[in-house]
Amino acid sequence: MFQSSFKNGLNTVFFDENTVINVTKIKQNPKEINSDLGEIEFHLGEIEFHLGEIECDLGEIKSDLGEIESDLGEIESDLGEIESDLGEIESDLGEIESDLGEIESDLGEIESDLGEIESDLGEINGYISKVKKTKNKGLGNFKFSFSLILSNNSKFLNK
Incomplete structure (x- = not known):
């Protein structure tokens, strides 16, 4: 961090928390100028180094942001596909529900037919019981009873 401040008429330069250079002192003692300039150049070099690190970090951050944006694009694409798949699944479920309704209707008809x-x-069974009771009376009554059974059930046999 490079700051300059003026306190009580003195010029003070701050490079960081630990380095303070009193410019007024340099003006009063010119022999120390070379030493102080070397120190200033050293700190400027450190600042340039840190700026280089910051620029490098910023480059990495930009690269990471680019990757994140790319990943977000892929995620959005995947979400679109998922939404499409969900639409197809909902459609399939509708068809399945319709098929189940038809099956239930068919089962109702089957139950009715079974009844x-x-x-x-x-x-x-009632006719058979009658036939067994009349078996001593001869085969004629059996033929008559069986023909009644067939005529009563012809509607069922024609299905």
Whole structure:
């Protein structure tokens, strides 16, 4: 840090917290000028070195910022792809829900058909019981009973 200040009419130069050069003292003792100039040049060299380090650090920071911006661009692109994929997934879920609705409807129809089949089986079992009871009466009653079963269930057999 290079500062100059004027206190009580004296010229004082600060290079950093530890180095203070009294310019008035130099004017009063010219023999020390070369020594003080050497010290000033040394501190200026240190300042230039630190400025070089700062410039190097700034270059690295700019490079890092460029990489970060590139990474952000990739992240934004990835997010766009993810949003697109989510849209497709939502569409697929809609189709699946529709298919499930159709399946549930089909299951309802199957349950209804099973109910009809169970009812028809009950009727058939009833006819079989009648046939067993009338088996001593001859085969004619069995043929008549079986033809009734077939005629009652023709709507089911035609499906």
